[in-house]
Amino acid sequence: MTVTAATRVLALLGDPVAHSASPEIQNAAFEAAGVDGVYVAVRCAAADLVGFMNGLARAGGGGNVTLPHKEKAASILDDRSEAVRRTGACNTFWGDASGRLCGDNTDVEGFRRALRSFLETDPRGIRALLLGGGGAARAALLGLLEEGADEVLIYNRTPDRARAIARRIGGPSTRVVPMLRELAGEGFDLVVNATSLGLNPEDPPPLDLTMLPRVGAAMDLVYGRHTTAFTAAATEAGVRTTDGLEMLVQQGAAAFERWWGREAPVDAMRSAVEATQGV
Known part of the structure; x- marks a missing residue:
């Protein structure tokens, strides 16, 4: 150069x-x-x-x-x-x-392109669970809605943050889940981890995937040299998964x-x- x-x-x-x-x-x-x-x-x-x-x-x-x-x-x-x-x-x-x-905000376009590449199919009509309430979650939520997701449930440890992004970006296709136990028995085509959990190799997964009877695919927006607990748990459960690279x-x-x-x-x-x- x-x-x-x-x-x-x-x-x-x-x-x-x-x-x-x-x-x-x-x-x-x-x-x-x-x-x-x-x-x-x-x-x-x-x-x-x-x-x-x-x-x-x-x-x-x-x-x-x-x-x-x-x-x-x-x-x-x-x-x-x-x-x-x-x-x-x-x-x-x-x-x-x-x-x-x-x-x-190319995080939105980046998420959309990565999503299409990962799913290898049209995302329209999917039911997704989005974990997080920060900037990555905002980009992912907008990306999911622009790709035609039928319904997006949002869970964050601080429910007010989840409600804030739902109000700003979401609409009738978006619903906030204030308590983790309310997800028990719910099935999803896609689960997206947009929290910071996983940046540290010792971080626990943001969600116990075994509480969900059906998970079609799992997408972790965290990346690093280590395998995150979220992607490891998804792989163990037989769920297709990818990280944030x-x-x-x-x-x-x-x-x-x-x-x-x-x-x-x-x-x-x-x-x-x-x-x-x-x-």
Whole structure:
């Protein structure tokens, strides 16, 4: 990679960012696509977010936003995508020709692409259980509804958080389950773990899958070098399962497409992800 004065600079903004695989993924994509760009990770405090986003965008670049700044980033934008408006979060930004700061939440598109790839069938009409109440759950809920899920039940340890995302994004197809025991006897085509449980190898699963008489597939949005308790339990129960690596690749691919206006080299990005995880 040769960096010149004409090279576009794109950056991941968040705190922390040292753990992120995004620089490896995006720089592999830039090289494979033959575009003149470089991607770096920048530890960024909330007070500095406006300056970083505007400065990068006005200089012809852009980037991604990660925890804990996605909601603040959404409030900074001049032009918000439908996904940003509905989820209240922005994870991808760039500048347009008129100098406006534009943004999207490619977590939604990344989830949709990963879901279709995993299920290998049309998700329309499925009945899903969504575990979680944070940003990942918002993206997954919007993705499920946009893919035509017939019904989505949401469970979170803090019911008010589940109700908040249901009010913001859901509708008649969405129902909050306030108590875990209320899920006993329920069957689902898909169970999605959008909680943070699993980031630590010692974390327990967010749900005992044996309490559900039918689970068609299980999708964990957590990824890492270890197998999470959720995916291990699903495998033991004979349920098809996947982790969050493909969503990571696909949201990165969607971001690449926003910045460069061309199809992302997904195979190169997937190979880069697998290399960072020792796959």
